[in-house]
Amino acid sequence: MPKLKRPSDGDNRGATDFIESLDRGLRLLEMFGSSQQAMTLSDLAKEAGLPRATARRILFTLERAGFVATDGKLFRLTPRVLVLASSFLVSNHVVSVLQPALDKLSSEAQEISSMAILDGNDVVFIARASPTRIFSAGIDIGYRLPAFCTSVGRVLLSRLPDDELAAALDRMDLAALTPFTVTDRKLLLKTIIADRAKGYSLVDREAEPGFRSVSVPVRRYDGAIVAAINMGAHVDRVSAAEMIERFLPRLREAAASVKSLLV
Template sequence: MVDTDKKPAEFVEALAKGIAILEAFDAANPEMTLSEVARRVGLTPAAARRSLMTLETLGYIGRRDKRFHLRPKLIALGSGFYFTARIDEVLEGDLRALVDRFGDASSVSTLDGEHVIYVAHVSIQRARRAAAVPGARYPAYATSMGRILLAGQTDEKIDAYLKSYEPKKLTSKTCTNAKALRAEIMVARRDGYATTVDQLDYGITALAVPIRDADGTTVAALNTSGYTGMVTPDQLVKERLPALQEAASHIAHQLTRYPTLRSVLGG
């Protein structure tokens, strides 16, 4: 839920509760009972029930026996963002060009609180790994894009992030030490790129660069990734960094023509 201190006078609590319920469903929780929803969102069963009944009536949530699940109508909300922000015109062309040239996968994401949220993704990979579909959210500390996005923040915001968020081991190689993470973020700021190996999931080696607006503010990140064991961070930097930086520059230039996308990327 939203921090109470940051709520404007016009804040609609009931709407916030409904959105929190929608966000509570994920790959680990595709179906939940009323009590499970209430516990996961931090609501009373009565409050959760009212929101669930409203969302079910609107067609965003379905029910099988006593277990609730999301319904396809939610896709329409995401497609509205996709088309108004012109994702296909501004981002996907550069991603496809990178994948056509290097194979593997390429994505654009932006910072969403303590996570990165994927805005666009193109891939030729078929292996079962952490999903990188648009809308997927992952801890910023465990991704190359998250680290380069954090590198674009002020020192104060980086310190606040590391102080407030408790990293978890997602693999045996995931870095969870605040001091070490800060050092990695500072290296990314210095170098202008970030690399990770098996931080989010086994088998993912990635390289990310910032996408900056005309003022030099980092508004998004662009990455390229491959299979650990088939590609190393040094190889990604040597073989793909110039092309990745060129694509990021092209996307940044495109943002001046699409103010809606610039606005949503910049928060």
């Protein structure tokens, strides 16, 4: 079986600086996110592209460290893995600055608000706020979606120059998630460039059926886009026009309120 390797990061570090066993262990941890249930050794090895014996040794190590538990057949993550996520959230300057702004935004609008960053071809939601009247469900911290068909993703992609944006879209797998997902590269390029000019992105039922959202960029002190924040709702409850009229000004206000604090 071919060795499992991550794509080259393009720097000048040699092969001796790369710890393949650690890389494989992290990859195996990521595989648990592909299923909502506990997984067998064989399933995990297959998902990670690893020999069964290698996956077994990694899982035994993770179990000894407290990150994985097993009944002898099925493996599942333990709450200890949250230490890894919480370390990022605590140390991330953008999250610490934006969370109070998201809380204020959500409370005033009485809607759920979220923040995302770009990770490869996906967006990852790293902060969230919800009014007390709304049950906390759906998109949560750590949730991933393709960048090309989400409002936060298009806002984040808009920071790229046109030629880099076109190249980024060429590298993406533009698989439709709903009947409304735009997968035409030329149209996506045109749409994202237009969103850049407007300063916001509105995506209607492209990422999730029956759901639309509007997003704005979060800029640091020098104007560089470091994140995106959004608000969304079911299409039967909030129209696209209402999102522009009611949500967009609040999102812009929240983003502007933290610009001088982000370095």
